Amino acid sequence: DAGVTQSPTHLIKTRGQQVTLRCSPKSGHDTVSWYQQALGQGPQFIFQYYEEEERQRGNFPDRFSGHQFPNYSSELNVNALLLGDSALYLCASSLSYQRGGPGETQYFGPGTRLLVL
Amino acid sequence: AQTVTQSQPEMSVQEAETVTLSCTYDTSESDYYLFWYKQPPSRQMILVIRQEAYKQQNATENRFSVNFQKAAKSFSLKISDSQLGDAAMYFCAYRLRSGSRLTFGEGTQLTVNP
Numbered sequence: 137d138a139g140v141t142q143s144p145t146h147l148i149k150t151r152g153q154q155v156t157l158r159c160s161p162k163s164g165h166d167t168v169s170w171y172q173q174a175l176g177q178g179p180q181f182i183f184q185y186y187e188e189e190e191r192q193r194g195n196f197p198d199r200f201s202g203h204q205f206p207n208y209s210s211e212l213n214v215n216a217l218l219l220g221d222s223a224l225y226l227c228a229s230s231l232s233y234q235r236g237g238p239g240e241t242q243y244f245g246p247g248t249r250l251l252v253l
Numbered sequence: 254a255q256t257v258t259q260s261q262p263e264m265s266v267q268e269a270e271t272v273t274l275s276c277t278y279d280t281s282e283s284d285y286y287l288f289w290y291k292q293p294p295s296r297q298m299i300l301v302i303r304q305e306a307y308k309q310q311n312a313t314e315n316r317f318s319v320n321f322q323k324a325a326k327s328f329s330l331k332i333s334d335s336q337l338g339d340a341a342m343y344f345c346a347y348r349l350r351s352g353s354r355l356t357f358g359e360g361t362q363l364t365v366n367p
Contacts, residue, residue: 169353178257178344178357179298192353224296228355240286240348242355244298 138163140229140245148251149217157212157248161229167191168210169242170202171226179226185210186232214250222252255280257347259358266335267366273320274330274361276345283307284350287321287328292360293341301343304328306350332363340365 141160149155161168167186171179181194185204204210208229214221228242256279266272278287289301304312304321311319316336320329332339345358 169355171355178346178359179355181354181356184353194354226298228298240350241288241300241303243300244290246295246297249296 140165140227140243142225142227142245142248144248145246146249146251148253150253151217151219153217153252154213154215155217155250157214157225157227157250158209159212159227159229159245160209161227162243165229165231165243166208167230167232168204168208169228169230170210170212171228172196173224173226173247175223182212217252219252222250224249255282255285255347255349255356257345257356257358259343259345259361261361262359263362263364265364265366266332268335268337270335271331271333272335272363274332274343274345274363276328276330276358278326278328278345278347280326280347280349282349286348286350287319288346288348288355289317289319289328289330290344290346290357291339291341292344298344302330335365337365337367339363 143158169184170182173179183193184191188204199215201213224247226247227245230242285306287304291299302314316333318331342360346355
């Protein structure tokens with residue numbers, strides 16, 4: 137049973153650049169959430185995707201955008217990178233209530249560590 | 254807005270002993286879930302245990318159990334027979350039943366001494 141996978145594992149960018157992070161959900165899951173975890177802090181919710189639409193969004197600027205594909209995989213895009221965007225980006229998947237799953241339980245991937253110079 | 258507070262930045266325990274990690278949360282809602290996640294140095298966030306707020310019975314998963322006090326908005330994690338592999342950062346998290354996001358605390362770094 138494949139768990140949540142993320143790519144790449146590490147990434148180095150410079151200020152002003154754009155970055156795309158990728159996530160494949162756990163087998164059978166249909167919902168993907170993204171979190172940002174700064175060093176020494178708890179994860180902060182960015183947004184959640186379900187049925188290829190953004191269902192809920194946290195307190196992040198429009199520079200952060202996402203997409204969900206028909207196979208439930210997802211991308212997180214960050215434009216005009218700032219030094220403060222350096223963090224671990226976590227993807228989590230879950231199976232929605234609509235499909236008979238315990239929608240509240242999210243399973244996390246290993247994360248992508250982004251460094252902005 | 255819901256908030257989650259973990260007042261112990263660091264805790265330590267001797268191998269085979271028991272340790273309790275504290276968590277409090279603030280919400281005006283009555284239907285929600287609470288979770289404990291473990292994040293080892295590999296940074297992968299691993300689900301340890303979950304509790305449904307409408308259930309009176311405290312959740313238990315092998316050596317891990319919780320003490321859920323709904324009125325006090327307290328949700329502590331007890332680890333029995335601590336093992337070296339339990340060393341990690343532990344996060345308490347809250348989720349509204351009708352919501353999507355997990356709200357995390359600041360974490361407690363647990364050290365297990367041999």
